[in-house]
Amino acid sequence: MSELHFVHLGFGADAVEYQEAWQEQRRVHAARFAEEVPDTCLLLEHPPVYTAGRRTADNERPLDGTPVVDVDRGGKITWHGPGQLVGYPILKLPRPVDVVAHVRRLEEALIRTAADFGVETTRVEGRSGVWVLGDPVEQRSGGLTLDFDPRLADEEFDPRLSGPQYAPSNAGQRREDRKLAAIGIRVAKGVTMHGFALNCDPDNTWFDRIVPCGIRDAGVTSLSAELGRRVAVAEVLPVVEKHLTRVLETTVPLPRAV
Numbered sequence: 001m002s003e004l005h006f007v008h009l010g011f012g013a014d015a016v017e018y019q020e021a022w023q024e025q026r027r028v029h030a031a032r033f034a035e036e037v038p039d040t041c042l043l044l045e046h047p048p049v050y051t052a053g054r055r056t057a058d059n060e061r062p063l064d065g066t067p068v069v070d071v072d073r074g075g076k077i078t079w080h081g082p083g084q085l086v087g088y089p090i091l092k093l094p095r096p097v098d099v100v101a102h103v104r105r106l107e108e109a110l111i112r113t114a115a116d117f118g119v120e121t122t123r124v125e126g127r128s129g130v131w132v133l134g135d136p137v138e139q140r141s142g143g144l145t146l147d148f149d150p151r152l153a154d155e156e157f158d159p160r161l162s163g164p165q166y167a168p169s170n171a172g173q174r175r176e177d178r179k180l181a182a183i184g185i186r187v188a189k190g191v192t193m194h195g196f197a198l199n200c201d202p203d204n205t206w207f208d209r210i211v212p213c214g215i216r217d218a219g220v221t222s223l224s225a226e227l228g229r230r231v232a233v234a235e236v237l238p239v240v241e242k243h244l245t246r247v248l249e250t251t252v253p254l255p256r257a258v
Contacts, residue, residue, distance in 0.1 A: 084201030171219020
């Protein structure tokens with residue numbers, strides 16, 4: 001892999017509209033494929049926006065008709081907005097391409113970032129992204145019990161209609177598993193697009209209008225929520241850059257043995 005180059009597209013008052021950033025991704029992607037630029041990671045914040053990956057179901061979208069941008073990445077629906085650090089690593093991968101190995105590298109960089117702030121995170125089998133694990137069910141205070149949790153028995157259960165006790169943004173209060181960072185990528189012509197969204201200090205109630213990533217039995221969190229203090233995007237930015245550089249420049253996503 002070439003030396004990783006970072007580009008700050010805009011933060012805070014200069015947050016970048018999603019469609020504008022998507023167009024810039026496509027431009028850099030074409031340039032990377034043509035070997036005109038090095039591996040590049042675009043870093044930014046977006047104004048509030050819902051984006052839906054290719055596997056998003058209709059019953060996971062906002063009930064109130066809030067517009068959703070359908071995109072060509074993997075994964076399902078999520079939210080981007082103020083207080084969330086978004087990264088789009090546009091990298092040329094070795095062939096044959098192993099998409100899962102690349103996702104694991106991004107997860108590793110974000111796990112190390114969270115650790116630097118004192119937040120212990122991990123991966124969850126079958127669920128991409130970076131997670132804060134909840135307590136065992138029997139140890140949760142004020143949470144739901146296995147006997148009465150409708151999410152475990154009702155395939156049609158909809159957290160968007162069931163009140164704040166089931167809201168994704170309240171998963172920390174219930175001591176349930178909660179996602180700190182989401183990952184969704186696309187690989188075209190051996191070059192990656194899209195990437196990750198790390199919750200630093202967002203208003204996580206935006207996630208309550210959707211079924212985040214199609215997951216109904218867990219929720220979302222942020223560095224600020226876990227630490228009990230405001231952790232701004234600007235504070236997290238250099239730490240993310242440090243770990244992305246270390247992981248992406250030293251770990252080659254070699255294809256798995258068959």
